[in-house]
Amino acid sequence: MTGPLRFGVLGCADIAVRRTLPAICSHPDTTLTWVASRDPAKAARVADRFGCRATDYAGLLERDDVDAVYLPLPPSLHLEWGAQVLACGKHLLVEKPLAPDAAQAAELAQLAAESGLVLRDNMTFLHHPVHARVRELVAAGRLGEVRALHAAFCFPPLSNVDIRYSRALAGGALLDAGVYPLRCAQLMLGEQLRVAGAVLREDPDRGVDLSGQALLVSAGGVPASLAFGFEHSYGSWYTLWGSTARLHLDRAFTPPAYRQPVLRIEEQDRVEELTLAPYHQFEGSVGAFAAAARDGGRDESVWRAAALGTLRLADQIRDLAVRVPAQPRRGQPIQPAGSRAATGISAGHDGG
Ligand SMILES: NC(=O)c1ccc[n+]([C@@H]2O[C@H](COP(=O)([O-])OP(=O)(O)OC[C@H]3O[C@@H](n4cnc5c(N)ncnc54)[C@H](OP(=O)(O)O)[C@@H]3O)[C@@H](O)[C@H]2O)c1
Incomplete structure (x- = not known):
C-alpha cells in the first residue's frame, strides 16, 4: 500500500464527527474518502464538512477506494456490520466496546485473523x-x-x-x-x-x-x-x-x-x-491503525486478545x-434530545 490509508466511516456518530474524523483528516498517514449514514441528508452534511463523499452503509462496503472502515455504531451492531466489512476485505477500526460480549468479539477476531486484516477497538487512551x-x-x-x-x-x-x-x-x-x-x-x-x-x-x-x-x-x-x-x-x-x-x-x-x-x-x-x-x-489511534494496516496486520494478535480480554x-x-x-432522573434530559449526533457540536461526555 502506498499513500495514506483511505478510511470510510460507517455511521455519522457523535464521536466520529467530534473526534475521530478530524483526527483521520489531520494525520498524514490517513485520509477520509467516504462517510455513510442511514440518513442521506446527514451523510451529505458530514461529507461537506470533512471534504469527502457521502453514501449509505451498503454503498460504503462496495467502494474500492476505501481501505479501512471506522465503525462507530451502537455496540449491538458491531458484529453484524463488522463482519460485512471484513468480508469485503477492508481493515476494521471499531469503536469500543469491540462487541457486547466476548462471544461476539471472538467471532470478529476470528474473521480478522482468517483474512489477515487489522481489527482494533478504538481505545484511544x-x-x-x-x-x-x-x-x-x-x-x-x-x-x-x-x-x-x-x-x-x-x-x-x-x-x-x-x-x-x-x-x-x-x-x-x-x-x-x-x-x-x-x-x-x-x-x-x-x-x-x-x-x-x-x-x-x-x-x-x-x-x-x-x-x-x-x-x-x-x-x-x-x-x-x-x-x-x-x-x-x-x-x-x-x-x-x-x-x-x-x-x-x-x-x-x-x-x-x-x-x-x-x-x-x-x-x-x-x-x-x-x-x-x-x-x-x-x-495516535488512527496513526497506529494505519501503521498496522501497512504492516499487513502481522502483529495484531496482542491487540485483539486485549480487546477480547476486556x-x-x-x-x-x-x-x-x-x-x-437505581432511581434514574426522569423527564429532564440533561441535553435536548438530538443535540449530540444531530449537530455534532456538543461537548460530549468525554470531557472534551
Ligand atoms: N473512543 C471514544 O473515546 C468514544 C467516545 C464516545 C463514544 N464511543 C463509542 O462510539 C460508539 C457510538 O457512540 P456515540 O456517542 O457517538 O453514539 P451516537 O452519536 O448515537 O452514534 C451512533 C451512530 O450509529 C448509527 N446508528 C445505526 N443504527 C442505529 C440505531 N438503531 N440507533 C442509533 N444509532 C444508530 C447512527 O449513525 P447514522 O444515523 O449516521 O446512520 C448514529 O449516529 C459507541 O460504541 C461508544 O461506546 C467512543
Missing part, C-alpha cells in the same frame, strides 16, 4: 505516552511494590434518548464506561485478571446498568477496584498505590489533545509532580454482580 511513562516508573520501582489499583470513569446523566440507555442497542455503563478502567487494569496489572465481585446499579424500566463497581485481582494477587457510570459528577482517573509511594493521574482516559498530563507521586513526606507533553490520542471481564462482572435498582 492506550496510545497516550503518559501510560507508558507510568509503566516505566512502576518497573523502575518508583512506587515500591504495587499493592492496589483504583480506577474510575464516570460522568453525569445523558439525554434520555442516548444509545447508552437502550438495552436493545447494548447500552449500559459497564460496556460504555466500565471498559476504560477494565482495560487500564489489564495494562497495569497484566491480562490474567479475575473478577472477585461486583455491584451493578440498574434502571429497572430500561434494563440497563447506570453505574457499578467491580473488584478484580491480578495473577500476582494485586486487587483492582474499578468504578464506572453515568450518574456521577465527572471523573476519569487512576491511582496506583505502592508500598512506598502512590501515583495518581487525573483526566486519564479522555484528555483533550491540548492537556498536559500531570503524574502526581505522593510519598510519606514528599510530593513530586511530573508534567508531560500534551498528546492527541485520537490521532469483554471476558465484562461478562464475568455481569455473571457475578449483585444487582440493585
